[in-house]
Amino acid sequence: MDIAELLAFSVKNKASDLHLSAGLPPMIRVDGDVRRINVPALEHKQVHALIYDIMSDKQRRDYEEFFETDFSFEIPGLARFRVNAFTQNRGAGAVFRTIPSEVLTLEDLGAPRIFKELIEQPQGLILVTGPTGSGKSTTLAAMVDHINKNEYGHMLTIE
Known part of the structure; x- marks a missing residue:
């Protein structure tokens, strides 16, 4: 079994994450x-x-020095993944989060009108918070995509 097979299985089953952990x-x-x-x-x-x-x-090197590292990984034709690789008491572990291949719109997400009103402001700070898997990155991607399609300007994002 290789990582491509595991990730293909994960995507086929509409999983948001694949968890690998020594001993399990x-x-x-x-x-x-x-x-x-x-x-x-x-x-x-x-x-x-x-x-x-x-x-x-x-x-x-980062993994060996800090016992963890974050990176992205892509299997062409399948999907992209955000990876957190780490070492724990049982040994090596990793979580692969599937990154959607296309950005959903605010309409696709069913976002309320206030989202567009917020991003149409000429300046300000918007915080999107919530637990893991609640849609923060998806929401931010939709907001940034809307701005890019409708306005010109400078934007700074921090995640």
């Missing part, structure tokens, strides 16, 4: 619920190899 079978998060994939538990060496193989040299 791979797990996916679907609609907020974490579900085990029906494969044997992964050993530390297996998880380490799966994540190490897709890291750049700099990411490997």
Whole structure:
């Protein structure tokens, strides 16, 4: 089993996340619920190899020095993923968050009119907060996309 197979399974099952953790079978998060994939538990060496193989040299150095690193990874034709690789008491672990390939509009999201009113202001600070998986990045992407399609100007984003 390789990382591409696990991620393809994750995408096929509409999972928001794939969790890899030494000592446990791979797990996916679907609609907020974490579900085990029906494969044997992964050993530390297996998880380490799966994540190490897709890291750049700099990411490997960061992982070795700080015991974690964040990066993005793409499988062309499948999806992009935001990855947090880490070391825990059982050994290597990683979480792969699926990044949507297309940006949804505010209308697609069913966002209330106030969202457009906020981003149409000539200046200001907008904070989008919430728990993991609540749609913060998706909402921000829709807001930035709306601004880019309708206005000219300078924008600074911090996530």
